[in-house]
Every structure is written in structure tokens, then in C-alpha cells.
Amino acid sequence: MAEPKKKLSKTRTNLRRAQYKATDLEVTTCTNCKKPALPHVVCPHCGFYNGKSVTQSAPTKRIVLDQESK
Template identity: 45%
Template sequence: MAHPKRKTSKSRKNKRRSHHGLSDIPLTECANCGALHRRHHVCMECGYYRGRQVIQPSN
């Protein structure tokens, strides 16, 4: 098995991990009620997904 010849420094390790941060979740406006929801997910305000009511809203 391969073994590192030298210890990887903290700065080199952190430079490699610079792209591992979390990004913002893209939100879309619901066509039925106008609330913001995640794309390709059921709107939790009205219970609609792609023009149909699939769940009963809890409020």
C-alpha cells in the first residue's frame, strides 16, 4: 500500500478542502400559494407539488 513520504501540512490540507463548504439551498416560489420551498419538493405551506395536492398541510 502507498504511504505518504512527508506529513501533509495544515495549510496544504486546508487549501485542498477549500471547496468543501456548504452552499445555499436554491429556493423556488410555489405556484399555488407563493411561499418559498425547495425545488422538486412538496410545498409545506399548502401541500401542493406540480399542481396537485399530495399532502394535507399541518397548519
Template identity: 50%
Template sequence: MAVPKRKMSRSNTRHRRSQWKTSAPTLVECSNRSCREPKLPHVVCPTCGQYAGRQVTQPA
């Protein structure tokens, strides 16, 4: 297993860690005309329970 020969400096460590970012999830509008709530793409709408124009689950 590879082991670092020297300790990584604080500057280099912080520079590397500064690149870790989170991004906001992509939201799309529900295709149900009476709902139109934001939801994740390719996922059943949690509000109305529809997916691809058909009822899949009971609305919450």
C-alpha cells in the same frame, strides 16, 4: 495504501481548506396561487402540501 512522504505545510493545508464553501439552497415560488411561499424545487410545498398543481399531503 498511499502514505504521504512529507508533512503538508500549514500554508498548503489552509489554502486547500479555504476552497470548502457552502452555497445557499435554490428556492422557487410555490405554484399554488394562494400560497406562493418559497420552497425547494421538485419537493412538495411544506406550507400548502401541493406538488405539480395537485394536493399531495395535508397542509401543515
């Protein structure tokens, strides 16, 4: 495999990496609730994705202690 002829100095490496900058997040609007949401991510406000509700409300498990004692 091809190898670099010389070792790149820390300065050169850091100067190159200094050009890497964070970019703003691309925010879209939810098709269901019209609130801002990240693309390709389930809406944090209403739990819809691709027009469908994908978040499950946890089934309420109620342990009735009275039935066990009877």
C-alpha cells in the same frame, strides 16, 4: 490502479478542503400558494407538488367505546 506517489499531508488536504464552501439554497415559489418553497420538494405550506395535493390528511379514527358496550 494508479496510486499517488506521495502521501498528501494533513495541511495540503485541509487547505484544499478549506475551499469547499456552503452555497445558498435555491428557493423557488410554490405554484399553488406562491410562498417560497424548495425545488423538487413538496410545499411545506400547502402540501402541493407538481400542481397536485400530495399530502394526505390522516383519516380520523374514532373509537366509539359506547358501541362496544351495547
